Amino acid sequence: MLSLTTGLLPLLLAGLLGWTGAVKALGGNVVRTAPKTALARMLSSSERAVLVLRATGWAELLLSVALLTAPGSALPGGATAALGAGFLGYLGYGRARAPESSCGCSASEDTPVTWRAFARAALVLAGGVTAAGARRTWWGALADRPVASAVLLAVGALVLFALSADLDRWWLLPLRRTRLRVFGHPLTGGGGAPRVPVAASVELLENSLAWHTTSPVVRSALLDHWESDGWRILHYSGVHGEGDAARPVAVLFALDATAGRDTPGDPVIRVSYVDADTGAPVAAGELHAAPARRSLRLVD
Numbered sequence: 001m002l003s004l005t006t007g008l009l010p011l012l013l014a015g016l017l018g019w020t021g022a023v024k025a026l027g028g029n030v031v032r033t034a035p036k037t038a039l040a041r042m043l044s045s046s047e048r049a050v051l052v053l054r055a056t057g058w059a060e061l062l063l064s065v066a067l068l069t070a071p072g073s074a075l076p077g078g079a080t081a082a083l084g085a086g087f088l089g090y091l092g093y094g095r096a097r098a099p100e101s102s103c104g105c106s107a108s109e110d111t112p113v114t115w116r117a118f119a120r121a122a123l124v125l126a127g128g129v130t131a132a133g134a135r136r137t138w139w140g141a142l143a144d145r146p147v148a149s150a151v152l153l154a155v156g157a158l159v160l161f162a163l164s165a166d167l168d169r170w171w172l173l174p175l176r177r178t179r180l181r182v183f184g185h186p187l188t189g190g191g192g193a194p195r196v197p198v199a200a201s202v203e204l205l206e207n208s209l210a211w212h213t214t215s216p217v218v219r220s221a222l223l224d225h226w227e228s229d230g231w232r233i234l235h236y237s238g239v240h241g242e243g244d245a246a247r248p249v250a251v252l253f254a255l256d257a258t259a260g261r262d263t264p265g266d267p268v269i270r271v272s273y274v275d276a277d278t279g280a281p282v283a284a285g286e287l288h289a290a291p292a293r294r295s296l297r298l299v300d
Helices: 001-028 031-037 038-043 046-069 074-097 113-133 138-144 146-162 165-183 198-206 210-213
Strands: 223-226 231-240 246-258 269-275
Touching: 001 046, 001 074, 001 113, 001 138, 001 146, 031 038, 031 046, 038 046, 038 074, 038 138, 046 074, 046 146, 113 146, 138 146, 198 210, 198 231, 198 246, 210 246, 210 269, 231 269
Parallel strands: none
Antiparallel strands: 223 231, 231 246, 246 269
16 A cells, blocks of 8 residues: 555645646736735745746646656656755745735635645655655556545545545535534524524614614614513613713614525614603604714814
8 A cells, every 4th residue: 555655646636736836827816816925925926926926837837747747756746846845934924024924835725824825835744855865757546546546546536536625615614604504503592483693683783774864863883682572772871961860771673583684675674762761761752863873073
């Protein structure tokens, strides 16, 4: 099995480098993603980062061809190992100096550097070292044990696939959506109709016409919340009137406990005002003349 693995490694490395090299050398996303990479920070120029990414892509393509055509030679494997070591050093720099930046390894992802990028670079390094010492050709390994070779190549491809963050949209995101459909959202309550998180109700409220209409009265963040008959009640404090006539009121918003930003249609929101001292309802018409909040002047 060890001999089979070392014989097939050049084929796996060639596939990986051929894909990442083609994306960087020939793809159109390099110009868009280069400014977001740690390489642009290192070179202090997005234009130079694009040139380096293009050059790296062509180098990976050449190594891919060399690994396919000369698997028994130590040169392609040694160059691949050197490339993997360079990737590890670059990823270490990016993680330390620009942790919010992407690595640009495949020029199509915008995610920050994670352990998966380090693992993939380490596999390139280890695979290059192993391929440099291998003397068995990949086509010989395929001919000798075709079934075992196919299984090994499939497993290796799945590992490389899982370590590529820019491929998450093809397998990880659908897997997460399936899990949510089957097991439900972890923040929703169990039993009955699903309840959205309170923060989602607050976000829905603060983007509604009801909120903008009552905002001159509201004077606090969310103070309390509860549910009744499928409605989620959100309690805020407010002030009605000004000067000596000002009096505190409780502002109560009622909205569907299952509604969120993704719910189709405009949300139905009920608004009630209660005098904070007497507990008597305040007619909405009395609040229409409430003064608007004074805007603070911005100082440059």
